[in-house]
Amino acid sequence: MFLFSSDVLYSKEDYASIYYVTSSTFGNVGSFDPEKPTIMILHPMFLDTSWLECQFGDPRLYRNYNLIAFDMRTVGRSTCQPSGKHDSWVDAADLALCHQKLHLPPCHIFALEALAVNCAIRFAILFPEMCASLALCNVPSPLEQRWTYNTLEELVHSWCYSEDLESLEHAATELLTFLLGPDQLVAHWEKVIPPRRRPWVIETLSVLINRIPLEPELYAQITQPTLILHGERNEICPRKYSEALSAQLTGVENGAVIYTVRGAAMYLSIIPGSASIANQTFTKFLQRVPVVKSEIVPPQTSIQDRMKEALERQSALVGDKDIASLDPLCPLSFSCLTEEAARKQSELIAQYSRDRLSAFDPLGPDGRPPRKISQGKSEHWFQSGKDGLSVAVTNFLPAGKQEPERAPRNNDRETQIVKPSAHSPAVEKYIIKGPMAKVVRETSAAAAPLGRMLM
Structure with a gap:
């Protein structure tokens, strides 16, 4: 049984x-064994700490x-005020504030997937004394690939604006085909990120697709021992990005270690077989790095002074003098987004916030999904008509409550929700020829099926 606690980060401009x-x-830091090193695990994107059973359950x-x-801050049991300034530097500042408030020792960082990797790298750069080592799973590209950007944007929009259970499950099926995933994963999403939570969903996605790539000089600041784990069949984050990152970590003694998990794709940390291999590799890696005990003592430097020092360091590294003058206790002060990018993200969040409380609720009266996604697949909503064309002929309404025929309207297009675009400057500027469905289908074909999860 997991015992949760919380840390409140409050400032004039932000709340989390x-x-x-x-x-x-006892579920708290005070009962840590001082003789054991400490591992800080960063969960995968669109998931939370409840999906770390394969790590917390591994002896x-x-x-x-x-x-x-x-x-x-935007997922799980954490809450925050939505902000267009949110980026991976902000996530790193969140970790640093929590680290100091909890009096944590230097931690071995186990970062799972893209957002966690971006956060861990920035955390190691700004707060090196808090980071004993890095283990990075599935390193993303510095610039978002155009085909993944378009696909994720479309799938997330379809999920956030679903109007019934069939539409929601159809969007989930497409997303799982793109990533992988089981019934349990869809049920988790229905409970923790239903359509009414769409402002936080789009903020999470924006952190990924609007990221600003780091300059080579910043990677050279990392000196901690580093392990890079790569899923062999991960087409979204190919091995070449792991190799490129390893080449840029010139400050790591003897270089970073790259290990390929055979047969694994995305979310290798939640598939029992792949997760076990990753955990074994990680523990063997930790046996070769210096042992750091877990003495829970207050930091010698005050939190405000240490965060101020980090702001000044970041200001010098990214070449922005204005950062050093901001509030050091506000995580948003660490954002490196331009004013234009932050404004567009704020507009995007505001658009997704409209009418969110009246959005479709996929949960039943008991607060649980009414069915597993596999139970709704007895018949496809696209059927072959008499003329051989695929048409939507299945009626999901109960008998006697058939939907009345609606006369066409000339202004239907005007009443539709317009899908906003994040206009990310970090997206690769190239074109994939051929239909997107074909690209996604070919890319997703390599994804391994997800086994039964331990609940």
Whole structure:
């Protein structure tokens, strides 16, 4: 059983309540074993700490290490005020503030997938004394690939504006085909990120697709021992990006270690087989790095002074003098987005916030999904008509409550929701020829099926 606690980060411009879970007996940092090193686990994108069973349930980890994991500010049990300034530097500042408030020792960072990797790298750059080592799973590209940008944007929009259970499950099926995933994953999304939570969903996506790539000089600032884990069949984050990152980590003694997990694709941390291999590789890596004990003592420098120092360091590294004068206790001060990018993200969040409370609710009266997604697949909503064309002929309404025929209207197009675009400057500027469905189908074909999850 996981015992959750929270850390509140409050400033004049921002509010966030960050939830965390530990492997200790009483669910808090105070009961950590001081003789064991501490591992901080960063969960995958669109998931949260409840999907770290393969890590918290692995005796190779919980018997030999203190484990702690945080829900990022826009997911899970964490809550925050939506902001267009949110980027991975802000996530790193969140971790640093929580680290100091909880009096944590230097931690081995286990970052799972793209957002976690981006956050971990920035955390190691700005707060090196808090980071004992890095383990990065599935390193993303510095610039978002155009085909993944378009596909994710379309799928997330379809999910956020679904109007019934069939539309929601259809969007989920397409997203799972793109990523992978089981019934349990769809049920989790229906409970924690239903359409009424769409402002936070689009903010999370914006952090990924609007990221600003780091300059080579910043990667050279990382000196901690680094392990890079790569899913062999991950077409979204190919191995070439892991190799490129390894080449840029010139400050790491003896270089970064790259390990390929055979047969794994995305979300290798939640597939029991792949997760076990990743955990084994990670523990063997930790056996070769210096041991750091977990003494829970207050930091010698005040939180405000340490965050101020980090702001000044970031200001010098990114070449923006204005950053150093901002509020050091506000995580949003660490944002490196331009004013134009932050404004567009704010507009996007505002658009997704409209009428969110009246959005479709996929949960039943008991607060649980009414069915598994596999139970709604007895018949496809596209059927072959008499003329051989595929048409939507299935009626999902109960008998006797058939939907009345609606006369066509000339202004239907004007009443539709216009899908906003994030206009990310970080997206690769090239064109994939051929229909998007074909590209997604070919890319997703390599994804391994997800096994039964441990609940």
